[in-house]
Amino acid sequence: MSPKLKAYGSCIAAGCFILLAASTLEPIESLEANTKATNHSALMLIGEKMLHSAEAAQAQSIDISRHNNSLRNALNQLRRQTSTLVQAEKPPLLGQTIDLLANEIPLWQQQVSLLRGQALTQRNRALRLLKQAYLEIWRPHIRLTGPIMLAESTELTLGHNVKIRSVHANKQNMNLATKNNEPTPGMSLAIPAVNGQDIPRELNLHSFQISRNSKVFAHVEPETASTQVPLNRMHQWRLILSQLNGEPLSGADIEIEGHMPGHVHGLPTQPQVTTEIAPGVYRVEGVKFQMPGWWVMTFNINNHQFNDAVTFNIRL
Secondary structure, eight states, X not given: OOGGGHHHHHHHHHHHHXXXXXXXXXXXXXXXXXXXXXXXXXXXXXXXXXXHHHHHHHHHHHHHHHXXXXXXXXXXXXXXXXXXXXXXXXXTTHHHHHHHHXXXXXXXXHHHHHHHHXXXXXXXXXXXXXXXXXXXXXXXXXXXXXXXXXXXXXXXXXXXXXXXXXXXXXXXXXXXXXXXXXXXXXXEEEEOOOOSOOOOTTOOOOSEEEOTTSXXXXXXXXXXXXXXXXXXXXXXXXXXXXXXXXXXXXXXXXEEEEEOTTSSOBOSSOOEEEEEEETXXXXXXXXXXXXXXXXXXXXXXXXXXXXXXXXXXXXX
């Protein structure tokens, strides 16, 4: 084979890697038909199966996309090399083979899109099922089912404890503060505000989350009278950890991290798990937020069998 056609073999090899594999997704209907069971731990196991099926489909879509890109690159290289050959040097039917393989690329891309869509749909259904069963199992310990919210307060607070932002109609960029929470004379529109954060429009604020490695399903809520977060005051949280088989994740070592995306600071305190109230139910003490805005709280979990982490977005 001519050195100029070395890419030809790699092109064919890349194409052969892309085999039309049947989707690893188990039909959603067959899985959901089993959700009539009354055992909530069994429902969590079904949710876990659906979740792993969705993850397998997502992995398959990545694999197909990777080989599809390899095929595209090999074809482009082969076209460049064959363009320098005289007609007599070109292998018979080479041009037709290149065109045939090139026509397959959009079909494989459609397969990738289909798998990703199916994986996302099944993942969302799996998470809903896990939450449904989890709520029933842990109901005695759960008071908050929505997102974590900031407690109502008459105190106006700006980022980093600046009290008042007062903006004149002709001076939109002014940012003034007073010591007694009174707006500056002649100014208007005194509002609490957040500086320097690019908050995603579709931020996931659920207080129920799956862990990073899909080992743990978790819920967190403030242990306050209103289940809301007080500003600039120490308070406690409750963290509930469950394995995906419905069993409590007991005896775990947990480290807590918190920060504000877009700001160069974390929490003003170092919250710690102080006790396990019940199997899988942990009390977190020393929580404090000094300003409103978008916070991210991560609980790093080590139960001596695996390491995992679960993250919650909080918009106060």
